Amino acid sequence: xxxxxxxxxxxxxxxxxxxxxxxxxxxxxxxxxxxxxxxxxxxxxxxxxxxxxxxxxxxxxxxxxxxxxxxxxxxxxxxxxxxxxxxxxxxxxxxxxxxxxxxxxxxxxxxxx
Amino acid sequence: xxxxxxxxxxxxxxxxxxxxxxxxxxxxxxxxxxxxxxxxxxxxxxxxxxxxxxxxxxxxxxxxxxxxxxxxxxxxxxxxxxxxxxxxxxxxxxxxxxxxxxxxxxxxxxxxxx
Numbered sequence: 001x002x003x004x005x006x007x008x009x010x011x012x013x014x015x016x017x018x019x020x021x022x023x024x025x026x027x028x029x030x031x032x033x034x035x036x037x038x039x040x041x042x043x044x045x046x047x048x049x050x051x052x053x054x055x056x057x058x059x060x061x062x063x064x065x066x067x068x069x070x071x072x073x074x075x076x077x078x079x080x081x082x083x084x085x086x087x088x089x090x091x092x093x094x095x096x097x098x099x100x101x102x103x104x105x106x107x108x109x110x111x112x113x
Numbered sequence: 114x115x116x117x118x119x120x121x122x123x124x125x126x127x128x129x130x131x132x133x134x135x136x137x138x139x140x141x142x143x144x145x146x147x148x149x150x151x152x153x154x155x156x157x158x159x160x161x162x163x164x165x166x167x168x169x170x171x172x173x174x175x176x177x178x179x180x181x182x183x184x185x186x187x188x189x190x191x192x193x194x195x196x197x198x199x200x201x202x203x204x205x206x207x208x209x210x211x212x213x214x215x216x217x218x219x220x221x222x223x224x225x226x227x
Contacts, residue, residue: 043202043204043218044204089156101146106156
């Protein structure tokens, strides 16, 4: 059973639009949720992260919205740029557990100029 | 500051040969993680060390894979009798302190088993 799910699998938006990437999780002990961005041929790079004490985390054009009750979170990328085209991974871990990061299957984002 | 360093960047082995992958974590980072990345499976957790001690190897295929961290400056992932299905990008990541920081990844080693 997948512990971290992402949707959609792929997303295409136009330059300037807001891209919304969704993530949900199963384990209620998860208490740390980083998002990573992966460009082809490169390794995953940490983008932004949130803890359940907050329901929103903002960093420039990137915002995480978090709903602890529904075990859902989403990454919003405002004013999307072609350079944002990449695969985005949601991950989760539990500080009370072994601390392995569980990754979702990723959302491939394409921003059309 | 140097990031996580992985060597080699690319490795090609024949079926049945052994492959050893090296990782040098960021200096001062106490947690070291190994992941495997494939198109089909995505990012799969393999194993994790904290202060050089193995903490969780639940993602490691039991028979042919092993990982060590003999000192705080490097970790190795060894695959014996490599098989074509072992072909993947193997990623090492490290973090300062588990629970407080997302791991930072190295550039990975692309293993190709012919």
